[in-house]
Amino acid sequence: AQSVTQLDSQVPVFEEAPVELRCNYSSSVSVYLFWYVQYPNQGLQLLLKYLSGSTLVESINGFEAEFNKSQTSFHLRKPSVHISDTAEYFCAVSETGTSGYSTLTFGKGTMLLVSP
Amino acid sequence: ETGVTQTPRHLVMGMTNKKSLKCEQHLGHNAMYWYKQSAKKPLELMFVYNFKEQTENNSVPSRFSPECPNSSHLFLHLHTLQPEDSALYLCASSLGQAITGELFFGEGSRLTVL
DSSP, X not given: OOEEEOSOSEEEEETTOOEEEOOEEEXXXXXXXXXXXXXXXXXXXXXXXXXXXXXXXXXXXXXXXXXXXXXXEEEEEESSOOGGGOEEEEEEEEEEOTTSOEEEEEOOOEEEEEEO | OOSEEEEOSEEEEOTTOEEEEXXXXXXXXXXXXXXXXXXXXXXXXXXXXXXXXXXEEOSOOTTEXXXXXXXXXXXXXXXXXXXXXXXXXXXXXESSOTXXXXXXXXXXEEEEEO
C-alpha cells in the first residue's frame, strides 16, 4: 500500500509571507498526486493535481506544487499568503485497491495558520 | 452548495443506539465513498461503491454497515459503536475512478459516541 507523509502538522505564517507545505509519498510505480484543502466546518476541495506532463502544476488561487520523482515529493507553495488561506491542506496519492478500482490515500494534513 | 449533502451534520449517540448517516449527491457521479476523519490521523477510507456495488471494504468493523440503494444515495448504519468511533465521517463522490478524477466531498457528519 502507498503512504503519504506530511511532515508538518501545523505551519504558522504571517500574511504576505511565502509558504511551503511538504509532502512525500512512497510508491514504486507511476502515481497521480493531489492537494486538497479543507476550510473550517467544510468538506475537502481539490486544490490541484498532477497526472502527467509538466511537473509544475498551479491552482487558480496562486498555489503551485512541483512533482519531484527522484525525491518522491509533491510540495505545495505559495509566494504570498492571505488570511483567507487559513485552512488544513491534505496531500493525496491515487492507489489501486485489491478490487482493481482506484481510490485516494491521504496524508495527516497540515494546518496553515495565517496571521496579520 | 457542494453537490454532496450529508445529514445529520452532528450526531450524539450512546454505545447501544442504532443510528444512520445519509449522503446524497446530485452530480451524476457513479462512485461514492465513506471516509473517517479523526484528529491527528490521515483520512481513512472505509467503503467504496461503484454503480451501487461495493468495491472496497477497508477492514471496517461490522458495527459499521453501508448501504447504497442507488448511485445518488449512500448510507452508513451505526450499531453498538465505541467511544473511539467518534470522528467526522465524510462522504464523497466521483465520476469514474478516483485515480485521475476529482473527489467531491460533503461537509461531513460529526459523530460523538458516549
